[in-house]
Amino acid sequence: MTGSSGSARGFSLGASRLPAALAVACWTVLGLSAAELSILPTTVRLHSPHARQQLLAQVASDGVQRDRTGDAVWISDNPEVASVDAGGVVRPVSDGLAVIRAKADGLEAALELSVTGSGDKFSWGFRRHVIPVLTKKGCNSGACHGALAGKNGLKLTLRGYDPAADYDSLTREATARRVSLADPASSLFLLKPTMTIPHGGGKRIAVDSLEYQVLSEWIASGASGLREDDPTVVGLEVSPREATLEPGSSQRLVVQAKYSDGSLADISRWARYSSTDAGVAEVSDEGVVTMVGRGEAAITVAYETSVLYARLTVPYENEISEEDFSRLTVRNYIDELVLDKLRKLRIAPSAPADDSAFLRRAYLDAIGVLPNAGEVEDFLADTSPDKRRDLVDSLLDRPEYADYWAYKWSDLLLVSTNSDHLNRTALWDFYNWVRDGVARNKSWDRFVQDIFASSGSSRENGALNYFVLHKDTIELAENTTQAFMGLTLTCARCHNHPLEKWTQVQYYRFANLFARIGIKTGDEPGDSVIFTKAFGDVPHPRTGRPLPPTPLEGRELALDSLDDRKLHLARWLTSEDNPYFARNIVSRIWAGFFARGLVEPPDDLRATNPASNEELFDALAKDFVDSGYNVKHLIRRIMNSGTYQLSSTPNAANQRDDRYYSKYQVKRLPAEVILDAMSSITGRESGFDGYPEGIRAIQLPDVQVESQFLESFGRPPRLVCDFEERSDDPSVSQALHVINGETLNGKLRADGNNIASMLKLGLSDRRILDHLFLSAFSRFPTESEQETMLGELREARAGQGSGRSRQLARREAVEDLTWALLTTREFLFNH
C-alpha cells in the first residue's frame, strides 16, 4: 500500500491531541511480505450531531489490498464519544476524542477521531446539502430541470452552478406550492420526486431515504437560503487514493469534502463516480468499485465543482522474471518510471530495437525524413558505442529538424490562409517567425511570450498574426487555453464545466483578460497593428457585468487597473504557477515520439483525464521547466531513453499493452512525410502550385495547397486547434489513389527518376533490391526476401527475348517492386 495511507502506520495511541490514525501491524508470514490492516480515511472529524463517517478496513499483503470493511469487527473504545456500527459507520455521541478499532483476518488497527458540536442545533443547508442531493439524483441534469429551458416549468441551473438562482426558482417563483412552509409535506418539491403525484422524471427519491429526510427537514426548518458564511468546498480526499486489488474484488471508495471553514465531511453518498476504463473497473452509484478485468483504471470522483480520481489496479497474470524487466535499459528517469509501472502491472518490455529500426524511427520522429541508403549503411557499419546518442545530436542540428517541427507548430497555431484571416504576406510572416524560433531552439516560454507579451506591427513581429487569426475575444480566449494549456473551456462559456472544475465565473474572469487587445490595419496589405485599448470588457452573460480579469488559477487584476491585461496574462501563462503550460507542450512533444500520448488525446489535460503514467508526466514536465523550457533538451531526453529505443515487436506479456510504453507502438506516418519519402526514394519531387521547385511537402507554410494525396492522407485543415484535426485513419480512397492514382504512379514511371538511374548505371538486381530496401525500410532484405524477390525479378524478365523488350520488362519490374515496397505497412508506418 502506498500514498495517503502511509501516515496511518505506527503507534501513537492517544499521545497526540490531533486526531491521528493508527494502525496495528500484525506481522504474520504470508508469502513474502507481512499482512497489514489499516483504517481509512486517516483523518476523521465529526462536526455536528448529524455527521457520519464511513470507515474502511483495508488489509494489505503481498502488495495487494483487500477491502475487509464488511467483514471486520468494529469497536469503539469510547462509546460515550462516538459509536460505530457493524458496517464501519461512525456517529457522534458527545464531544471528545474516540478510538475506533477494526479487527479482521487476525489483524487489528485503530483510528483516533474527534467529535465537536455534537450538541449543536443542526439544520440542513441549501447549498451544502440540498443542492448535492438534487445533483446526485439527476434533478438538475441537462436532461431534466437543468436543461437551458428547464422541464415542465421548473428550471434549475445545470448541476447547481448557481445556487441563488435555484433557491429563487424553488421558493419564490410562480406558486408557493413547490415549497410550502405551512404544510411541508404538501410541497411539490417532495411530492414529485417521490412520485406521490405524477412526475415526468419518475421516482427519484424514496420516502424513507436520507435524501428525503434532507429535503423535508430543510423545508420544515424554514427552507433557509444562502448565507454569506456558507462554507464552500475547497477540496476532496478519496480513500483509497491508489490500490492494487485482486481480480473480481470489490472496493468501496470513501470521499471526504474539505470546507472553507476547515470542517470535513463524508460526502461519499452524494459524490458522482465514473470509471475511465470499464473493461478494468466498474463503479456503482454508491462508489463501490468492482474490478472486472486486468489493468489499471482511474475512478473519477466529482462533487460540486471539484474532481479527483482514485487509481485502482489489477496486475496482469504474466509471470515475469527480473531478466525480462532488464531488457529495458535504464538510461534516464523515463526508463525508471516506465519500469515502475510495468512492474506494478506485470507487463514485460519488448527487446531493444536493432540499429536499423532505431535509425529509421529516429529520422522519422525527429526530422520527418527517411535516412538515405548511404546513411543507413554508414550507421549500421559504425561500431562506436555512442552512435545512437551522436545520431540524435546530429539530427537535431539538421535544417530538416526546423522544417519538421515548424510544420508541427504551424498545425498547433493554425498557420494557414484557410480561414481567410491571413493573406499570403501575413501567412509567410507568421510561418517564418515559427520556423525561425524552431531553428534557433527558442525556449518555449519565449516563443509564447513573442505572441502575448508584445504589440506593434505584425510585419515586424510575425507572431502577432495570432491575433489577426483570432479576432473574436471569446474565440481568442478559448483557442489560447487549448493551444497553450491543453484545456477546453468551451463548456464553461454557458455553464459550469460538467466534466471539469472550471466555473462560468472563472471563464468570464479569464475571457476578460483578452478584452482590450486592439487591432488595426497597418500600412500595407498583410500588416496589422496590435495595440492595447484603454477600454473594453467581456461581461458575464447572466449579470451583464464584467468580472475582474483573472488567469484561471492566477492573481486577479482590478477592473479599473491600468496594468496591461495581455501582459498580465503573458506573465502568468508562461510562469511556473501555471502547471498546464509546460505539461501541454510536453504532452504534445511526447506524442510526436509515441503513438499514444501521456494523456489521450494529447491536448486534453483536464483533471478527469488521467495520464497513463502520472509520475512520468510529472517528471517530464519538471525536467522541461528545469531545462528552461528547452524543446531540444526534452527531445534528447526522450530519444536517448531505453524506452524510446525498445523494439515494436511485442512479446506474450505486452501484446495488449497500448499505453504503458512497454514497446514502441507502431503509427502511420503523417501525410506530408509519406509524400516526401515517396519523392525522395523515386527521385521525383511533387511540385506544388505557387511554390518553388523542389519544395518538400513538409516545408509548405500553408495547408491551402492543392494536393489530392495530402488531402486524402489526412492533412489537417488548420481551422480549429484540435490535435485530432490531423487524421491517420486509412481510407479506401487512399488505397485507390496509391494503386491507381497519378501521385505514386507518376513518380514511378517518370523519365530520369531514380529507377532509370539505377538501370542506366547497370546495377544488378541484387544491388537494386538492396538499395530499395535500404531506402524504404532502412534495412537490407532478409535472405528469404532476397531469394523470393530476386526470383520474381528474374521471372519478370523471362521469355522477353533481348534488347528493348527485355529492358522494358526489367524497368517495369523494378517499378512494380518499388510500388510494392512503398505501399507496405513497413513503409507507411513508423515502427
Next chain:
Amino acid sequence: MFRLDADKTVEFCDGLRRRDFLHAGSLSLLGLGMPEFLQMRAEGAVRDTGKDINVIMLMLVGGPSHLDTFDMKPEAPIEIRGPHSPIKTNVPGIEISEIFPRMARHADKYALLRGCYHNAAAVHAMGHQLFQTGRLSLGGMEHPHIGSVLGYLKGANGDLPSHVLLPKIIGPTGGNFKPGQGAGYLGKRHDPFVLNADPSVADFEVPDMLPPDYLPALRVDRRRDWRAMLDRTVSKFETSQDARLLDSTFHQAYTLMTSETAREAFDLQGESEETRDRYGRNRFGQSCLLARRLVEAGVRFVTVNMFETVFDEITWDIHGSPPFSPISGYRDLVGPMFDNAFTSLIEDLTDRRMLDSTMIFALGEFGRTPVINPAGGRDHWPQAWSIVGAGGGIQGGQVIGSTDKIGGAPKDRPVHPSEIVATIYHQLGIGLETELPAANGRPLPIVDRGVEPVHELFA
C-alpha cells in the same frame, strides 16, 4: 484516432447516466475483437424493420425559392408571388410551380413539407449541416453525415461502400463552414466514398477506381502479389489496430476494382440513351441516374449535390446579380434540370418496385425572401421554405405544414431540419437514443434529445 464505446457510465450535461467511450485499443484488453464489438453494438442500436431502406438525398445547393417552387402564393402581390404561376398536379388541391411540369404528374408519390425553418445564421452551410447531420458543427465538434452514421452502425452491404457522395463535396459557399458531408468525429474511414468526377461527361469513369491505361492488369496483379509477399514477412503490425485497418482498406480498394457489381453500378453505359436523356444530360441528371444504380447495387445512402458552389453558375441562389443567379434561371435551366432528374428517379423506382425501399429527400438549405429585391432576385430566408420527400414508406399526395400569406413564416406544423434527420434514422430502424463517440469521448445521441420524426409523413 478511432474510438468505440463501451459501458462506462458518466454524466454529461445533456443526459443522465450515459455510456462513455473508450479507445478501441483498450477493447482488446477485454479480448473483444472489433467486428464482434461492432456487431454487438449494432444489434443493440439497430432495430430490425424486416427490410432495408436505402436513402437518396438530393441537395438542392443554393436554396430554392419556396415561392417559385412548392409553396406558391398566387394571391399575393406581384413583388411577392414573383414571375411564376402554379399548375395543378395529379392530386386535387396540390399545386406546384409551372417550372415542374413532369413532377406535377406524380404528386401522388411524394409529400411536400411546407413549414421548414431554422434559426441559425442565413448562410448556406448552416442548412447543409442541419439537414445532413441534424446539428450545427460548432466549437470544433464536427458532426457526422447520416450516411456515415449508417456505415458506422451497419457496415457495407456487399462490395460497394455504404455511403457514396456524387459528384463532389460541396465547396465554399461563403463563410468558412463545413458542408456537413463528412464523417466528422466518427473518423475518416467513415467518410463517404466521393465520386469526384462529372458523370455526364463522355468518358466518365470513377477516378482511380481503375488502373491507368499504362498499367496492364498483369502488372496490377503483380504489384498486389508482391506487396502481399513483402507485407507478410513482418509480423509486428498484426497487433496494431491501425495497421490492420490499412490492410483492410487495400482489400476494399481491390474489391471495388475487381467487383463486377461495383464496376457495373458505376458504368452509365449500361443505361439506354433514352433513359440517359430522360434524366437530363447534365451533371445532376446523370448523378441521379447513377444514384439509382448505386442503390440497386446495395449502397445504403447516396448524397447528390446539385451544384458544387453558388458562384458563377446558374443555381437556386437567385440573388439576381452576379456572381449569383437571376430568377429567370429557374425557368430556363434549374427548374427543368430538377424536374427531369427527380421525376425520372421517381418513375424508375416505381417501375422497379423499389420506391418502398428507397427514401428520397430533395431539399435546399433555406428558402428565399418573400419580397423580391431591387436586383430582381430573392435573398436568403431560413424562416420558411419547402422540401420534398418520397418513398421508403412516405405517404405521397400530401402536404404537411403551411406558411402565412406571403410565405414568410410557418403557420402550422413547422419542421426543423433535425426532424428530417430523425425521420430518416427512425424509418431505417435506428433508435434515436443511439449514441456516437463525439470529441473528447463525449457520447452524443444521433439527434438531439427531444427531436422527433415527422410521423405525419407515414400516416
